[in-house]
Every structure is written in C-alpha cells, then in structure tokens.
Amino acid sequence: MRLRMRAFVSALALATGIATASVSVPAFADPAPDVGNWQSVLDQARGQTVYWHAWGGEPRINDYIAWAGDQVFERYGVKVVQVKLTDTADAVTKVLSEKTAGVNDGGAVDMIWINGENFAAMKRNELLFGPWVEDTPNFDYVDVKGKPTVVNDFTVPTDGLEAPWGMAQVSFYYDTAKLDSVPKSAQGLLEWLVKNPGRFTYPQPPNYMGSTFLKQILTELVKDPKVLQQPADEVDAKAVLEPLWGYLEDLQPLLWRNGQAYPQNGAAMRTLLGDNEVDIAFSFSSGEVSSAIEAFELPDTVRSYVFDNGTLGNTNFVAIPYNASAKAGAVVLGDFLMSPEAQLRKQDPQYWGADTVLAMDKLPADMQEAFANLDLGIASLAPAERGTVLPEPHPSWMELVETEWQKHYGVVQ
C-alpha cells in the first residue's frame, strides 16, 4: 500500500511538474483592427489564417465556404479554414474554455456562423469582438430598412457584433404526387391531421427547428403578436401561452408515433418525408428543399409553400470571438461574405440557394440584373410567393416555451 501511494505521489509530482514547467500561453496578441481605416485592416489581414467554425453537415454549404475562402485568399491573401462542426455550441464551448484558462488573446476560433440564442448568450457573456460590422464597405448594400432582422437577431440588437450573412424564412413542403391540397394555417393543420393522423411531426424541442414550429403556432394563435417582442417576464406570460397549450392538447395525440417519439432535428424530419413516414415537413429555407431534391434525398415532386398569415423569418450571421487570433482576417472575410458577388452565388441554388441580405435597389445595375436572372430551383419560393415574414419572438419566449413543453410532453412514459 505504501509503495502504491509512493508511485501515485511521484506520478502526481511529475504531472504537476510538467504542467508548471510549460505554462506558456500561446499568446501572440492580435491587435484589434481599426475597421474605420479599411486599408489598415487589409494590410493587417494579409497573411493571416482564419479558422471559421461553421456547421458542416451540408456538402454544398461546405463547398460554398471553400469557394469564399479561395476568393479571399486570392484577393486579400487571407487563408480560410473551415472547422466543420455538428453544433455551434462546440465553438462557444471552445471560447468559454479559453476564457476559463485566461487565454484572452490568440484564441482558436476566428469566426463563428451564429444566430439567435447562441448570439444572445455570447453577447451577454462578452465573448464577442466588435463592434466592427457597420464600418465595413459592403455593409452599405445590406437591406437594413427592408429586412430589420439584419440588425436585430431574434429581437436582440446586433450592435455591430455580427455581420448578416443570409436570410431564412420558415416554409413547409410536401410531395405533390401524394397530396392534392395542404393546410395553410395552424388551425388548418390540426383539422388536416384529424383526417390524416400520424402524418406530421416536428423535431423535438429544444432542437431549434422544433422550437421554431412552436413559435410559429404561438405567433399565429396569440391575440396580439406584438406582446411577443417584449421579454416574457414583462407581461402575463401564462395568459399569452394559453392558446398554444390548448392547441397542442389537441395536436399531440395526432402526431407521428402519437407524439411518443420525435425526429431529433430538421434533417431527420426531412428523411421521414423521404421515407414516406410523414406527409408535411418544414425548413428554414425553401432553397434547402431544392438542394435536397437535387441530392436525391426527396422526390422531385416535392414543393414548398407558406402559411396564409405568414411564417417566421430571421437572419443568420457571422461573428468574431473576443480573443480571435486573426481578427483583421475575419473582418475581411466577413465583409466579403456580404459582397454582392458572394451573396449572388449564395442565392444561386446551383451552389447553395439561400436568400440574400442585400437591398436590390442599393446594388449596381448589373448586379440587380444578375439577381433577377437567377433560376431559383424547382422547390424554392420566389420572393413574391413567400407572403408575410413574421418576426421572431424575444428569446425569453423560446426558453419559456421549451421548458414548459418539456414538462408537458417531454416525458410520456
């Protein structure tokens, strides 16, 4: 026993010895770029490598990111490496662990694809660099007036801490070879499910597509949708949520598997439609549906549509962590992503098919024409077909709805 202890103690000493001997933070401080002086940003950026942490589940998006990286390298000498994630939270964890270890410079993450709750959390915990966005040259093209969500992420002001990258709007999709007509409202969906029990489901909250469905229903059923723009604790939240729970009371037993099991994310729900387990599904981008058809994930008879009273819409962004190693490089990349050229390619379903954040009337004539001439893909909705874009509720509603949903429906056994 003694010997055992001794071995243990010497091992401990050795380990701590190693630890203390090499306490040297990899700190090569990257001075904050002066975004007002664009040339100085470009000079500082040249030669930097930007590690961009982004969801990597879609080969087309990965290809687009690789293309953007090539462009930025050719033009500004900034190298871009995509770190492919399954979840944005991994990048947030990384920054958080660095802050815990006191690495306030020379961090591993230079850019994050982000929005909504993740942004709100990083902003609240002061984990972001900036403001930098509004001084970049290409921000001038952004449609701040027509698309207020480009500066208000789930009602939270972006304050120049994240650059708008793409627009998203909920759209539903179904196989036209199987259904003749589709429900176009919350109430209609319920009535349709009574006739077709088990043929619809939504990803399990707190997955964000699932929560989005609940918010969509809530926005439609609530008497005065404006109340959702305020934090939930400033109003009588119980009364506001009443209609949602009443609706779910009727809906839940009619869901796929009687609401005993759920797809875990939007992709799994899409697979269910491909497997003919459900008839209607939804996504945050109708371009994604066209992509899925081209990738043979869905039959080519699938089409998108929106609810009559509108569907939720929001914007996704790129942000730079407060301790990034290549801030100037990341700023240059962020600016390029907002350029008309990059946005045009992004909207082209041949490459990606996600909506632009730019204002057409601010663009040069040739770019306007190029956007107008885009072939959007068979299951994509043209801007005119999209109906009203409903604003996202304040993030506190999402948290409240997720918690309550978990209590009511998260445990069925």
Added chain:
Amino acid sequence: MLRFVPIITIAFMIGPVSAGLIGTLLPAFGILPALGGIEPGLDPWIALFDQPGLWQSVRLSLVNGLVASFISVAIVMLFCAAWQGTAVFRAMQRILSPILSVPHATAAFGLAFLIAPSGWIARLVAQFAGWERPPDIAIIHDPWGLAMIAGLVAKEIPFLFLMTLAALPQADTERTAQITATLGYGRIAGWFKATLPRIYPQIRLPVLAVLAYSTSVVDVAIILGPTTPAPLAVRILGWLSDPDLGLRFMASSAAILQLLVVVGAIAIWIAGERIVAVLGYGWAQNGWRFARDGGLRSGSAILAGLAAGAVILGLVILLVWSIAGFWGFPDILPRGFSLRLWMREYDAIGRHLGATLLIAIPTVMIAIALVLGCLEQETRSTHKPGRGAMWLVYLPLLVPQISFMFGLQVFFTLIGLERTLISVVVAHLVFVLPYVFLSLSDPFRALDPRYGQTALCHGASPARVFWQVRLPLLTRAVMTATAVGLAVTVGQYLPTLLIGAGRFATVTTEAVALASGGDRRMIGIYGLLQMVLPFAGFACALLIPAILFRHRRGMDAQNRG
C-alpha cells in the same frame, strides 16, 4: 529505466484525467468563473432534480446498459461454449474484423434503416402486404429502448468475442473440453462448468468496459434510443450544447450523476457476479450432464449469426445508399444510381486519412510501449508497484466523454499545448490507453512464467527474455491490442475537434460533421471510410501471426483461438 514506465504512464493520464474531472466537478457545484460562477452551491443539483423525467432517464441508462451487457456476454459465452474448435467458430472469427471495424454510429444507422417501419425489412414485407405507407409503430426510438439494446448488443458481441479469443489460449480449453466430454458432459455444460471459471476473470475488465460504455453511450442512443425522455447521457449532451450557457452548471451535475450511474451499474454487475459464483459453484458440482444441448447450441449460433448478420446487412445497405438516387418507401432498391458523392469526396479522402494516421500512429505506438513497459515491470518485480494506481487508467471509461472535454480543453490551453499534435495525441492516449491496457494486460499476466524462467536459467538477460521470448509469444495479443487501439483513436471525434481546435481534419471529424446533415448517402460513405483503417488493423492482427508462425505448430496453438 523500466521501473519508471508505470509512473510515466500514470503521469500521462493524471493531468488530463484530473483536469477532466475537476472541470466537471467544479461547475457541478456552481464554480465556473468564466460564466460568473464564483460561489460554491447546490443550485445546479436542485435544477437537475427539477428536470422532468430525470429518473426515467437514469433508469433507461442503468437498465439498458445492464441488459445490453448481460445479453452480449451471455451470447458470446454460449457461442464459445457451444462451438469452440469447430468450423462454425472459425467462420465467426473471420467475419469478426469487418464488424469490429464498423463505427458504432454507422452500425446503428445501418440497423435503424434495416428495422425501421419504413426500413428495408418493412419494404420487403410491403411488397406482399401491399403497404403504400409504412406502419406508424415505434420500432426504433421505442419507449423501452429495445432497439437501442439491440444495436448495442450487435456491436458489443464482436468486441467481447475478440477479447475471449485472446484469453482462450491461456485456459487450456481443448484438453478441458476433451475431459468434460469423456465424462459425458454436453459441450455447453462442460464448458460452463470447467472453462468459464477460468475464462471469465480474464475478460472481466473488457466486460466492465462494455457495461460502462453501454450505460453512458450517446451516438447509438440518439439514433435508436427513446426520446421522451432520452437516456441520461443524451440529455447531458443536449444541456451542454444548449445556447443558454447557464445550463452548463446543471449539465456538470448531471455528468457527475452519470458517473454515479455507471458506478452503480458496475456495483450491481459485481453483486450479480457474486450470486452467479455462489449458485454456479453448487451447479458445477451437481453432476448434471446436460448432454442433449443441440437446441441451445443451434440457438446460440442463430443469435450470434443474427447479430453479425444485422450489422453486415446494415452495412451493405448503407453502401447501396452511398450510390443511391432517390430511394423512397416501399422501393427495395433505389430508382437510380450515381457515383457523384464518392467522386466529390475522392480528392479529400487521402488528406483526411493522412491526418488520421498522423495522430493514430504515434498514439498507438506510445500506448503499446507504455502498456508493455508497465506489464513487463510488473512481471520482473516481486512486488507490484503502481498496479493499484493503474486503476486510474480506466477512469476515462467511466465518465461520459462530453463532460470530460471542458476540463481537458482548459488543461491543454493552460499548459500551452492546445492545437498541437502533441496535445491531440495526449488527449487520444487518455481514451486509447484504457482499451490497450485491458486488451493486453490479461493475456500478458496469464502467460506461463516458466517460459521466461527457463530462458533466464539459460543465462539470457531480462531484456533478451522480453524481446525474444515473451514478446514473440504474445504477438497475437499485441497485434490485437494495436488494432483495438487503432480503432479507438480513429473513432475519436470530440478530442480531435476540441483539443485540436479543428486543426486536424480526420476521417471521423468529417464523418460526424457530415452525418449531422442526415443524408444516408454521406453517412454511408464516411462510415465505410472510417472502417478502412481499423479493418486493416484487425486484418493484420489475424494475418501477421498466421504468417510469422506458419512453420511453428506450437506457436500456432499459442496464437490460435
């Protein structure tokens, strides 16, 4: 020099492991300064116990882990008892490598598509039953977790079988079988009464590792397990990746709870061992022969075959998926085929395999060297220094990896090694060493010491005895441990991504990222790519000893199952 190897091994583990544990423990009691947690308190625990369905999640983890492990062990033991030394046994040995090399998630995806209501078997039925829609019944994600148990069993059987194979040569099984047969015992009864008591202690650690794994598994549980609520480990992952950073505190408490669940499962298992030992002692002596065990023998072969068949068929179907055009219900085959996705990934494949090997080769070499050093030191010294502390090596198997990662990241960042190859290798070692240790230690300890003693008497130095006597005798076990180690390092997702900060894009980091898009074609492609290296490893583990010792009949016995 050799005497320091156990200490170095533990030193390699102690920093990362204790950092991982501390990084979980402190937030579990409210301390995480980066998020403003400075005061210690019990709030995270209160929040945790407030979670709806928490105890159902705990029950699912505990019961499913125990049941899956028990079924796996039972099938492997029954199969070995019934078929050892036969052609059926050797056939099973041969299909082992491909199955072992299949990543858990790939096997689970394959199985899911096989048995789901819209899956391949249902599509076969649909041809005759005339279904146009799949039936709305919960075959996967069932509330009892049966599909998840099936997935775990199918994947754990090959691992336990391999571990048993490595143990068999030390138990003198063939002569035992001859004696029990002479005494009129049936094959199974004879094996269970005379051989099992000598085999089980040798595979006990792997069995406990399987139990710990099954109790805390995440990927298989997400693909096949219940969702309302999910098993505890899956919910921890959800809380840890929630945008609300405040949930990290509660997630850390939950990780401690998960650790307790694993420890509880092990305690229950050990209690079960005791009971079986007491009952079995009487049973072994009662003289019943059970000579007519033909039914049970066929049964064990069917079960083992079913498990292997499910994984292989699932894999074949994923291969079909990887070249499939649209493939809807109830079509048995896709409407068209295309090599598009393979072509698209073709360029990157070499790069990803290269990065994987860059990490795998040093990791496995260091792990094998350290473990051999520890075991050799143990053999040479009369007392066993550090053997108790060696338990530390197994700690990483008890804690869910995801909860370990935060502390690990902080640790490597603090010592300034984050993002380097060194740190990724060290992080991999934390998870590879336990498996290498448990696949090598039992065969090494069970090796007949008289070989070494004889050589020493002939005047050979201890070093020469190791290199020329012990190591050659253990070729098969070392190769197997290398292959297991290789499979573990290739499969690491979180340590590679988080400790390497995305600087090392391996086959697995690509695979897992692309699998999150949910396209079965990509899952098929990368699942198969992930198999390549482990498969080569396991194939070598079988082939190399066979080639090396083709002219040595005695070595053949030593190295054969």
